[in-house]
Amino acid sequence: MNHEFWYLSRAAGFTAYLLLFASMALGMMITSRVGSGGKRQNLVFDMHRFVSVLALLVTAFHAYILLGDQYLNFNVWQLSVPFLSPYRGMAVAVGVVSAYALALVVASFWMRQRIGFRAWRMIHFFSFVLYAGATAHGIAAGTDTSTLWAGAMYFGTCLILLALLVYRIDYAMRQRDETLRREAVKTAKKTRRLAA
Amino acid sequence: MLQMKKHTTAKIAAIIASLATMAAAFGLVQYEAIGTATADAATSNAPVAGPSQANLAPAKSAATAKTKSAQPSVRAVTRTHVS
Numbered sequence: 611m612n613h614e615f616w617y618l619s620r621a622a623g624f625t626a627y628l629l630l631f632a633s634m635a636l637g638m639m640i641t642s643r644v645g646s647g648g649k650r651q652n653l654v655f656d657m658h659r660f661v662s663v664l665a666l667l668v669t670a671f672h673a674y675i676l677l678g679d680q681y682l683n684f685n686v687w688q689l690s691v692p693f694l695s696p697y698r699g700m701a702v703a704v705g706v707v708s709a710y711a712l713a714l715v716v717a718s719f720w721m722r723q724r725i726g727f728r729a730w731r732m733i734h735f736f737s738f739v740l741y742a743g744a745t746a747h748g749i750a751a752g753t754d755t756s757t758l759w760a761g762a763m764y765f766g767t768c769l770i771l772l773a774l775l776v777y778r779i780d781y782a783m784r785q786r787d788e789t790l791r792r793e794a795v796k797t798a799k800k801t802r803r804l805a806a
Numbered sequence: 807m808l809q810m811k812k813h814t815t816a817k818i819a820a821i822i823a824s825l826a827t828m829a830a831a832f833g834l835v836q837y838e839a840i841g842t843a844t845a846d847a848a849t850s851n852a853p854v855a856g857p858s859q860a861n862l863a864p865a866k867s868a869a870t871a872k873t874k875s876a877q878p879s880v881r882a883v884t885r886t887h888v889s
Contacts, residue, residue, distance in 0.1 A: 617839070621831035625824055649809075656813050661820055668824065757838055 615678040622672035629665035631767040638774040642781040698751045705747035711740035
């Protein structure tokens with residue numbers, strides 16, 4: 611029996627996961643200005659968008675290459691509709707839902723002006739949930755989870771994203787404090803001027 | 807113009823890196839699958855074809871033959887080999 615489709619799907623799964631990680635990291639680098647200040651900001655934003663599209667394409671390849679697999683004989687519906695898969699139903703369903711969420715986030719890049727900043731931001735926050743879903747899918751459905759390299763990959767990527775998230779929150783808090791301080795100084799100056 | 811060239815180069819690099827990652831992962835999962843199957847065969851005392859096999863008693867030969875037929879395929883082993 612030909613196993614190449616199965617191996618290709620697994621390889622594409624890892625690639626899609628790493629692309630998703632890269633996209634998330636680039637996104638957080640933009641908002642927290644890590645290595646993306648000045649002229650580089652445009653490049654980082656463009657790459658964030660491009661890597662997201664690439665992640666979506668590789669995810670689609672990861673799923674639909676299984677149509678060629680003769681061992682489980684998947685059909686399009688089993689790969690597209692959650693809970694229809696005969697192989698690890700729950701884990702695959704989480705993966706399918708995460709893939710749809712990724713499609714939504716990617717589409718939102720081009721719908722920002724139509725849907726408004728607040729909705730776009732909400733959809734973007736949703737990417738953390740989709741990343742968690744993709745990780746859970748990889749761990750639960752992947753047959754390589756028990757290997758050292760796969761474990762190190764999941765652990766390493768999650769750790770880096772967590773560090774970037776902590777930095778992002780800290781950056782946002784510092785920005786807010788700075789704005790409040792500036793406003794306080796402005797108000798004090800105004801009060802002094804009025805008193806004089 | 808220079809900025810656009812920079813962006814295009816970065817995008818091409820991203821595509822090449824993705825393809826390289828996929829190729830590396832393909833090799834790795836295939837290696838793992840074969841490795842797992844080999845390890846499984848070793849632990850279940852699967853018979854190895856060779857001159858010594860011909861010298862075994864008939865009963866023992868039959869037993870080992872049964873073990874061999876019960877061996878899961880490389881694919882089955884890798885699919886059940888999950889934590």
